[in-house]
Amino acid sequence: MDRFEEKIGELLRLDFGVTPDGADAKQLYTAVSQAAMDSLRDGWKKPAGKKRACYFSAEFLMGRLVNSNLMNLGLLEEADRYLKAHGRSVADFEQIEDDALGNGGLGRLAACFLDSAATHGIPLDGYGIRYRYGLFRQYFEDGFQRERADDWLRFGDPWSVRREEDAVEVRFADQTVRAVPYDMPVIGYGGKTINTLRLWQSEPLSAFDFDLFNRQEYDRAVAEKNRAEEISYVLYPNDDTDAGKRLRLKQQYFFSSASLQSILREYLGRHGEDFSAFADEYAVQLNDTHPTVSIPELLRLLMEEHGLCYDEAFSIAQRVFAYTNHTIMAEALEKWDVGLFLSVIPEVYPYVVMLQNGLKQALHNKGINGADQIPYYLVDDGRIHMARMAIFAAHSTNGVARIHTEILKETALREWYAVWPERFNNKTNGITQRRWLALCNPELSGFITERIGDGWITELDELKKLAPYADDERARERFLAIKREKKCQLAAYVKAREGVELNPDFLFDIQVKRLHEYKRQLLNAFSILDIYFALKDGRLTDFYPTVFLFGAKAAPGYYRAKGIIKYLNEIAKRVNGDPDMKGRMQVVFVQNYDVSYAEKLIPAADVSEQISTAGTEASGTSNMKFMLNGAVTLGTLDGANIEIVEQAGAENNFIFGATVEEIASAASTYDPKALCRDNPRIRRVVDTLVDGTFSDGGTGMFRELYDSLMTGASWHRPDQYYLLLDFESYCDAKLRVNRAYRDRAAFARKCLLNTANAGKFSSDRTIREYAREIWGV
Numbered sequence: 079m080d081r082f083e084e085k086i087g088e089l090l091r092l093d094f095g096v097t098p099d100g101a102d103a104k105q106l107y108t109a110v111s112q113a114a115m116d117s118l119r120d121g122w123k124k125p126a127g128k129k130r131a132c133y134f135s136a137e138f139l140m141g142r143l144v145n146s147n148l149m150n151l152g153l154l155e156e157a158d159r160y161l162k163a164h165g166r167s168v169a170d171f172e173q174i175e176d177d178a179l180g181n182g183g184l185g186r187l188a189a190c191f192l193d194s195a196a197t198h199g200i201p202l203d204g205y206g207i208r209y210r211y212g213l214f215r216q217y218f219e220d221g222f223q224r225e226r227a228d229d230w231l232r233f234g235d236p237w238s239v240r241r242e243e244d245a246v247e248v249r250f251a252d253q254t255v256r257a258v259p260y261d262m263p264v265i266g267y268g269g270k271t272i273n274t275l276r277l278w279q280s281e282p283l284s285a286f287d288f289d290l291f292n293r294q295e296y297d298r299a300v301a302e303k304n305r306a307e308e309i310s311y312v313l314y315p316n317d318d319t320d321a322g323k324r325l326r327l328k329q330q331y332f333f334s335s336a337s338l339q340s341i342l343r344e345y346l347g348r349h350g351e352d353f354s355a356f357a358d359e360y361a362v363q364l365n366d367t368h369p370t371v372s373i374p375e376l377l378r379l380l381m382e383e384h385g386l387c388y389d390e391a392f393s394i395a396q397r398v399f400a401y402t403n404h405t406i407m408a409e410a411l412e413k414w415d416v417g418l419f420l421s422v423i424p425e426v427y428p429y430v431v432m433l434q435n436g437l438k439q440a441l442h443n444k445g446i447n448g449a450d451q452i453p454y455y456l457v458d459d460g461r462i463h464m465a466r467m468a469i470f471a472a473h474s475t476n477g478v479a480r481i482h483t484e485i486l487k488e489t490a491l492r493e494w495y496a497v498w499p500e501r502f503n504n505k506t507n508g509i510t511q512r513r514w515l516a517l518c519n520p521e522l523s524g525f526i527t528e529r530i531g532d533g534w535i536t537e538l539d540e541l542k543k544l545a546p547y548a549d550d551e552r553a554r555e556r557f558l559a560i561k562r563e564k565k566c567q568l569a570a571y572v573k574a575r576e577g578v579e580l581n582p583d584f585l586f587d588i589q590v591k592r593l594h595e596y597k598r599q600l601l602n603a604f605s606i607l608d609i610y611f612a613l614k615d616g617r618l619t620d621f622y623p624t625v626f627l628f629g630a631k632a633a634p635g636y637y638r639a640k641g642i643i644k645y646l647n648e649i650a651k652r653v654n655g656d657p658d659m660k661g662r663m664q665v666v667f668v669q670n671y672d673v674s675y676a677e678k679l680i681p682a683a684d685v686s687e688q689i690s691t692a693g694t695e696a697s698g699t700s701n702m703k704f705m706l707n708g709a710v711t712l713g714t715l716d717g718a719n720i721e722i723v724e725q726a727g728a729e730n731n732f733i734f735g736a737t738v739e740e741i742a743s744a745a746s747t748y749d750p751k752a753l754c755r756d757n758p759r760i761r762r763v764v765d766t767l768v769d770g771t772f773s774d775g776g777t778g779m780f781r782e783l784y785d786s787l788m789t790g791a792s793w794h795r796p797d798q799y800y801l802l803l804d805f806e807s808y809c810d811a812k813l814r815v816n817r818a819y820r821d822r823a824a825f826a827r828k829c830l831l832n833t834a835n836a837g838k839f840s841s842d843r844t845i846r847e848y849a850r851e852i853w854g855v
């Protein structure tokens with residue numbers, strides 16, 4: 079027995095008083111995790127004298143850490159062997175909750191970046207918030223979404239270390255709190271580099287007011303504590319929308335200020351008050367506008383506490399900060415009401431004004447009279463525009479897929495691009511193949527490694543060598559057998575979680591992502607109904623049996639998104655309850671889609687639904703995960719889909735719908751009412767929202783959805799995501815995939831070519847581009 083196993087036994091004995099055979103899953107999880115932590119303690123130190131990059135992000139959607147950490151440390155097999163010897167396995171850790179401190183793509187991207195940087199020896203640390211409650215847990219009640227708190231800490235947090243000595247104070251107008259960091263090791267594959275994810279927890283300056291307590295004023299005694307803890311209490315469940323709330327601004331300032339203070343403290347320890355090397359030692363990437371208040375805060379710290387003048391401070395800030403834009407959706411670009419800002423962090427506001435003046439001067443120097451042009455105001459109409467501030471004060475602004483960056487330059491941010499074109503650059507997103515292939519699909523990983531070796535685990539471009547196997551009959555058969563195996567595993571999981579039976583011989587067509595109008599789950603619903611009616615009417619006779627799977631959380635306040643969930647659940651009830659559909663078609667909406675569910679769903683997919691309105695999905699990242707696991711994309715020319723098809727070949731995917739240009743030119747003539755009137759297929763499916771086919775339980779949700787398509791809300795046009803414009807081409811494409819699936823060998827070839835060409839979409843490639851082109855590390 080080696081050191082690791084000994085340590086597990088010892089921890090079980092000392093912490094829980096149990097033997098390995100008597101321990102439950104949670105105790106084993108804790109002991110195995112702590113033993114692994116123990117093994118890396120020596121390697122977890124910041125090497126001196128190197129520039130470090132800091133990823134400031136309000137979200138890190140890490141998912142379950144135990145398996146990935148054990149894998150990266152090279153302990154996964156040993157742990158599993160140990161557990162098996164005691165009648166258990168790492169699969170038992172599935173009951174341990176995910177670490178869901180993020181909403182969706184933006185937070186998961188941050189997690190993939192940390193994994194990639196550590197794997198490739200890039201010094202990158204994450205800085206964020208240790209939310210007490212992560213993204214809500216979802217369940218359905220009569221087809222309606224319900225939410226529960228995500229109490230992720232109830233299994234303990236063996237992967238974090240509280241660093242009392244590094245606590246700092248953060249000051250607001252109405253309170254001062256202690257920010258206490260919890261550090262998590264970010265372990266690169268092979269365990270050579272260990273970076274840090276530092277998450278801040280908000281606490282009161284003094285735990286408890288004993289004076290009040292003694293006077294029996296219990297409520298007031300704990301009130302202060304509660305008010306402090308409130309700041310890091312819960313993640314805002316909004317995805318691609320701006321919360322615009324006071325508490326949200328507090329959260330942003332809280333972690334921005336704490337992170338900057340922590341970096342400054344480190345730097346001062348090495349250099350004293352000489353700031354000349356600061357920008358050579360730190361780069362800070364702002365993940366969306368959420369941490370942008372870091373810019374005036376750094377100015378404040380440098381000027382007020384260290385006596386620098388504005389020009390010196392600004393020059394440092396500009397060299398340190400870089401900004402990533404993740405969306406062009408107007409409703410997601412953060413703007414803070416000046417009054418609110420002043421009431422929360424009045425001490426920071428003067429620095430916003432200085433930046434505004436600095437901008438005016440900079441524009442003047444370029445011969446532009448910014449004062450005449452609204453887009454150049456940082457403070458405009460009583461609101462502070464955080465994206466504008468980031469573009470002006472940072473040296474780099476990047477989009478997250480080629481088309482997204484083009485849209486930023488040509489449309490969304492064109493005035494800024496005109497002034498500072500050199501600041502704009504693209505960094506197409508990526509995903510880590512360690513979690514999204516090696517860990518979630520050991521069967522396909524084994525298949526690949528047998529044929530081309532395991533170099534792909536750290537250099538995904540190696541997958542190119544797999545391409546010739548797409549023409550090898552035996553390889554294709556093996557691939558199909560693995561896909562079936564993954565479907566069986568998913569079926570068992572779905573049976574246990576949802577109580578629904580899936581048939582592994584069906585085509586698996588999957589759309590999993592946050593529920594949002596622009597992602598067009600409603601269009602998918604319409605196409606399913608269209609097929610359903612065609613099957614019922616006997617118009618469609620050669621349909622290959624298909625299960626349409628959905629997973630999506632709706633922001634709790636997003637009424638329409640919740641209506642779409644209810645509608646899909648009604649469709650599922652109808653289709654699955656119809657004896658005519660037995661063996662032909664099934665619709666399943668799984669509950670509480672999260673990282674761990676994704677790890678089961680994605681490897682089992684034949685078809686990846688990526689159907690956003692062209693120009694709306696900045697990049698998407700699940701599209702890359704499906705591709706890597708050998709699914710074909712049924713999608714629009716939007717976000718990274720464009721680059722996926724470019725890599726894997728249009729002939730191996732199923733592209734449909736209007737392009738960005740076509741959407742733009744349809745804008746003035748598009749008439750959903752007329753389409754409904756003139757096209758009986760469209761009319762029939764859309765009418766199910768209002769003709770009594772389905773019940774929304776008397777909520778009026780379906781009528782509201784109908785109206786959103788036909789008349790629009792007062793502030794925008796009807797069907798602003800052009801569902802009905804793309805309806806026919808989408809349905810055609812869906813049937814094209816379905817027919818293609820009958821020729822299993824030809825379909826397997828397409829799937830394999832998708833996997834073989836996924837190399838570009840490794841977050842290893844992305845993070846190296848950030849490191850080289852933005853941070854200089």
Ligand code: GL7
Nearest residue numbers: 183184318404478695696697698699
């Ligand atoms: C997002 C984009 O919507 C998504 O397309 C992108 O892949 C992701 C990561 O860059 O960022 N922007 C955003 O606000 N959220 C996203 O997922 C929540």
